[in-house]
Amino acid sequence: MTALLNIKALNAYYGQVQALHGLAFSLTQGSVTTLLGANGAGKTTTLRAICNMVRSTGAIEFDGAPLAGRSTENIVRLGIAHVPQGRGTFTSMTVEENLQLGAITRGDKVGVVSDIERMYDHFPVLKQRYSQQAGTLSGGEQQMLAVARALMLRPRLMLLDEPSFGLAPLIVRDLFKILGKINREDKVTILVVEQNAQLALELADHAYVIETGRIVMSGTADEIANNEDVRKSYLGY
Amino acid sequence: MSAVQEAVTDAPAVEAVPKRALTLGTGTSLTVLAALILAPLFVKNFIIFQMTMLLVYGLAVLALNILTGGSGQFSLGQSAFYAVGAYTSAILMEHAGMNYALTLPIAGLICFIFGFLFGQPALRLSGVYLALATFALATAMPQLLKLGYIEHWTGGVQGLVVTKPDAPFGLPMSQDMWLYYFTLVITIAIYVFSVNLLKSRSGRAFMAIRDNEIAASAMGVDVALYKTLAFGVSAGITGVAGGLGAIAVQFVAPDGYTITLAIQLFVGMVVGGVGWLPGSIVGSAFIIFVPNIAEGISKGLSGAVFGVILFLVIFLVPHGARQVALVARHLLGKLKKS
Amino acid sequence: MELFTNQVLAGIATGAIYACMALALVMIYQAIDHLNFAQGEMAMFSTFVSWQLMQWGVPYWGAFLLTLALSFAGGIVIERLLFKPLAKAPILTNVAGFIALFAIINSVAGLIWDFTIKQYPTPFGSSPFLGSQLISTHQAGMIGVTLLLLIALYVFFRFTRMGLAMRAAASVPESARLVGINTSWMIALGWGMAAAIGSIAGMLIAPVVFLEPNMMGGVLIYGFAAAVLGGLTSPFGAVVGGFLVGIFENLAGTYIPGVGNELKLPIALALIVTVLVVKPAGLFGRPIVKRV
Numbered sequence: 001m002t003a004l005l006n007i008k009a010l011n012a013y014y015g016q017v018q019a020l021h022g023l024a025f026s027l028t029q030g031s032v033t034t035l036l037g038a039n040g041a042g043k044t045t046t047l048r049a050i051c052n053m054v055r056s057t058g059a060i061e062f063d064g065a066p067l068a069g070r071s072t073e074n075i076v077r078l079g080i081a082h083v084p085q086g087r088g089t090f091t092s093m094t095v096e097e098n099l100q101l102g103a104i105t106r107g108d109k110v111g112v113v114s115d116i117e118r119m120y121d122h123f124p125v126l127k128q129r130y131s132q133q134a135g136t137l138s139g140g141e142q143q144m145l146a147v148a149r150a151l152m153l154r155p156r157l158m159l160l161d162e163p164s165f166g167l168a169p170l171i172v173r174d175l176f177k178i179l180g181k182i183n184r185e186d187k188v189t190i191l192v193v194e195q196n197a198q199l200a201l202e203l204a205d206h207a208y209v210i211e212t213g214r215i216v217m218s219g220t221a222d223e224i225a226n227n228e229d230v231r232k233s234y235l236g237y
Numbered sequence: 238m239s240a241v242q243e244a245v246t247d248a249p250a251v252e253a254v255p256k257r258a259l260t261l262g263t264g265t266s267l268t269v270l271a272a273l274i275l276a277p278l279f280v281k282n283f284i285i286f287q288m289t290m291l292l293v294y295g296l297a298v299l300a301l302n303i304l305t306g307g308s309g310q311f312s313l314g315q316s317a318f319y320a321v322g323a324y325t326s327a328i329l330m331e332h333a334g335m336n337y338a339l340t341l342p343i344a345g346l347i348c349f350i351f352g353f354l355f356g357q358p359a360l361r362l363s364g365v366y367l368a369l370a371t372f373a374l375a376t377a378m379p380q381l382l383k384l385g386y387i388e389h390w391t392g393g394v395q396g397l398v399v400t401k402p403d404a405p406f407g408l409p410m411s412q413d414m415w416l417y418y419f420t421l422v423i424t425i426a427i428y429v430f431s432v433n434l435l436k437s438r439s440g441r442a443f444m445a446i447r448d449n450e451i452a453a454s455a456m457g458v459d460v461a462l463y464k465t466l467a468f469g470v471s472a473g474i475t476g477v478a479g480g481l482g483a484i485a486v487q488f489v490a491p492d493g494y495t496i497t498l499a500i501q502l503f504v505g506m507v508v509g510g511v512g513w514l515p516g517s518i519v520g521s522a523f524i525i526f527v528p529n530i531a532e533g534i535s536k537g538l539s540g541a542v543f544g545v546i547l548f549l550v551i552f553l554v555p556h557g558a559r560q561v562a563l564v565a566r567h568l569l570g571k572l573k574k575s
Numbered sequence: 576m577e578l579f580t581n582q583v584l585a586g587i588a589t590g591a592i593y594a595c596m597a598l599a600l601v602m603i604y605q606a607i608d609h610l611n612f613a614q615g616e617m618a619m620f621s622t623f624v625s626w627q628l629m630q631w632g633v634p635y636w637g638a639f640l641l642t643l644a645l646s647f648a649g650g651i652v653i654e655r656l657l658f659k660p661l662a663k664a665p666i667l668t669n670v671a672g673f674i675a676l677f678a679i680i681n682s683v684a685g686l687i688w689d690f691t692i693k694q695y696p697t698p699f700g701s702s703p704f705l706g707s708q709l710i711s712t713h714q715a716g717m718i719g720v721t722l723l724l725l726i727a728l729y730v731f732f733r734f735t736r737m738g739l740a741m742r743a744a745a746s747v748p749e750s751a752r753l754v755g756i757n758t759s760w761m762i763a764l765g766w767g768m769a770a771a772i773g774s775i776a777g778m779l780i781a782p783v784v785f786l787e788p789n790m791m792g793g794v795l796i797y798g799f800a801a802a803v804l805g806g807l808t809s810p811f812g813a814v815v816g817g818f819l820v821g822i823f824e825n826l827a828g829t830y831i832p833g834v835g836n837e838l839k840l841p842i843a844l845a846l847i848v849t850v851l852v853v854k855p856a857g858l859f860g861r862p863i864v865k866r867v
Contacts, residue, residue: 051753053749053752071752071757072752072753073752073755073756073757073758076752076753076754076755077755081753082753084749084750084753088747088749088750088753089747089750090743090746090747090750091746091747092742092746092861093739093742093743093746097739100739101739101740101743101751101754101756102754104736104739104740104743104754104755104756105754105755105756149754153754153755305667358848358849358852361851361852361855362848362851362852362855363855365604365609365610365803365807366803366851366855366857368610369799369800369803369844369847369848369851370848370851372796372799372844373800373841373844373845373847373848376796376840376841376844377840377841377844377845380838380840380841381841384838500674503667503670503671503674504671504674506667507667507668507670507671508671511665511667537682537685537686538682538683538686539682540678540679540681540682540685541678541679541682541683541686542682543675543678543682544674544675544676544677544678544679544682545675545679547671547672547674547675547678548657548672548675548679551661551664551668551671551672551675552660552661555661555664555665555668556664556665556668
C-alpha cells in the first residue's frame, strides 16, 4: 500500500511560538486516519501546515511530490481538500454557489453538474435549501455543506478539522456514516482531526495521538481505542 | 486553536503598538530635547520659523496619532479643527485685543467641545464611513469660513492678519525665536500630557476600543464616552496647534485649511509610525520638507517626486519611523553587547 | 412642482457621472476592502490617453475600446508593482500609497498634457434629449451607459465562473484559497476592472467638465459619497447612490437659501453623513455582522 501523504520532521510556528516539533507520520492510500489530541495540542496546526497556511519547516510529500514552496491554492489543486475548523462556509452565497465554488478549478462542466446532483443525494437537506443563503443554515447543515464542497473538488485526500464541533450527536453520527461511505465508494483518503475520540476511532483505520506538538502514540484504531491511557484521557472510561 | 477562537473578530483596522515602544528611551529623549533647545541659537530667523512650524505640525500629527493610533478612529478632518483653532486665536487677538498666550487655551477648549460634539454622530460610523464623514467636515470648513454671514469676524476670503508678538519683558531675542521657545514649551507639555494619557486608564480604554470594540464594551468600557473623548482631546490639541500656527504664519485665510492639509497630516502620521507619539515630529518633518525637496529636484514633476519618495518610505519602512527606531535600538543593543 | 421635477431630472443627469465613478470605487472596495483615493486620477489619465489616441487619428469608438483595454492592463500593472508588496502592510500604509499614487499620476498628467483645458468629444451629440431642455443627448447617453455597465457587472458576478471566484475571494479569502482560487490574482483583477470602469467614467465626464488634470477632484468626492451612501458592498447601491447625490446636490443648490455653488459640496456631504448616521451600512449595503 503506497503512502499518499508522507510527513517528515515537521515544525510549525505561530510567530515566535513553535506549535509542532518534528512531527512525522504517513497516510496510506484509501485509508481513514484520525488525529486525536486535546485542545491546543497541534491538530489543527498539522492540517494547516499540510496546506501551507502556517509557517513551517520539514518535508511533506503528496503522492511523491513535495509540497514545499507551493501556495495553498496550488496545493489544493493537487487534489487535497481541506474542510477547515468553523466550516469556512461562504455565508453570503447560496448553497448551490458554495458547491460550485468547490469545483471552481475543474474544467468539466458536465461532470460538475452531475457531481452537484450526487452531493444532493448524499445530503438531501442541501437540495431542499439549494438557493438559500448559506449563512442561514444550521450548524449541522453547514458542516454537510462544507464536506460536500470539499468533495466537489474530486479530491484524493480530504482533511477534516473537528467536523463534530458544535453538532448534535445524532447529526454527527450521520455525518461520520457518510464519511465512511465516501471513503469506500469514492476512494477518498481521509485524515480527520477530532476531539470526539470515540466516533473518530470507530470510523478510522489508523490513529495518532498528538500532545503539545508531538506524536505520542500511533497504531491501528482498535489498538488505540483499547489503549489504557487513551481510554482514560480521551474516552472517559 | 478551537473553533471558538477562530470565530473571534478579524484583525483590527489599526494595529496595536506595543506599550514599551510608545516612547523613546531617556537618553534619546534628552538628546532630542537638547537639539530642539539649542538649535535656534545657531540658525537664521527663517529656519527658526520653519522649526516652529515643525513643532506646530508635529502637534497636529500627535493629535491624530491619539485619535487613530490610540482609539482606532480614522480621521481625514483634522484640518477643520486646526482651522477653528487658528481662527479662534486670530479673532480673539485682532478683534478682542486678547493676549496671544491666552487665546490658546480658549482655542483648545473650543476645539475640544467641537471635536467632542462631532464625535457623537461619528459613534455610528467606523472605518471608511468615518473617514468619509471627517473628509466631508474638512471640505466643508473652507467654505464655511468664507460665508458672507460671518465675514465681519473672519475677514471672508481674504482672512485676517495676525500680529506677531514680541518677546516679553524686553528679552533680547527676535520674535521668531521667542515664538519658537514658547511653542516648544507648549509642545513638550502636550507631549508629556499625551504620553501620560495613553498610559492611563483612559488610554487603556482607548486602546481596548481600537483593538476590539465589542470586547471592550463587554468588559464595561463606556465606548461612547471614550470615543467622543478621544475626538475631543484630539481636536483640542489640533486647535492649539492651529492657534500657534496662525501666530507663526501671521495670518489666517480659508484656503489655507483645505483637505490637502488633512491629507498631509494623515501622511505625516503614517510616515512617523501610527500610534507612536515620538514619530509625530518625523512625520511633521516629512510633510514640511519633502515637498520642498521634491520641488528642488524637479519643478514640473514635484508631485510625482513627492509620490515616489512617499512610496519609497512606505516600501522600506511600512511601519514608519517607529520601525527605524526599533531597528536602531536593536543595533545599539548589539553594539553595547559586543 | 415643475421646478422640483426639473431639478430632480437634472440631478439624475449629473448623477450618472457620480454613479459611474461610484461603480469603480465599489469595484475596488470589493477587491481590497478600502477606497482608493487615486481612482479619480487613474480615470483622468485614461481619459487623456483616449484623447491622445484621437489626436493621432484613431476614431472615437476605437480609442474608447483601446483605452478600456489599456486601463484594465494598467490597473493590473499598478497593483502588481505597487500594492502587492504592501499586501501585508497595515491598511493605513496602503492608504498612504493611494495618496502617493494620486500625486504621481496628477503630476505626470500635468507634465505630459499640461494644465490647459481641452475639449473632449461625445459620441452622443449635445442636442436636447427628446426635446427636453434639461437633459441633453449626451446626458441621456451617460445614464444609458451607466445602466448598461451595471447590468454587465451584475451578469458578470452572478453568472460567470470568474465573477463567482472574485466574490468568493472578496468575502472569505481563506476559504477561497481552500477551493483553489488564487486570491492574490483576484485582487489584481479587481484593480483592472476598477480602472476600466473608471476610464469609462472619465470618458463620459470629460465632455461636460472639460479635460484637464484636475477634472476628477470634485467628481471623486461625490463618487465616494455616492458609493458610501449606496453601501459599499452593492454595485446597485452605488448607482442609486450616484443618482441620489446628483439630486441632493441640485435640490440643495435650488432650495436652500444662501447656498451658492461653493456650499453645494459641503451640504451634499452633510446630507450623506446624516443618512449614514441613520443607516450606517448605507442604503443597500449589507450590515456587517460582527462575530465575537
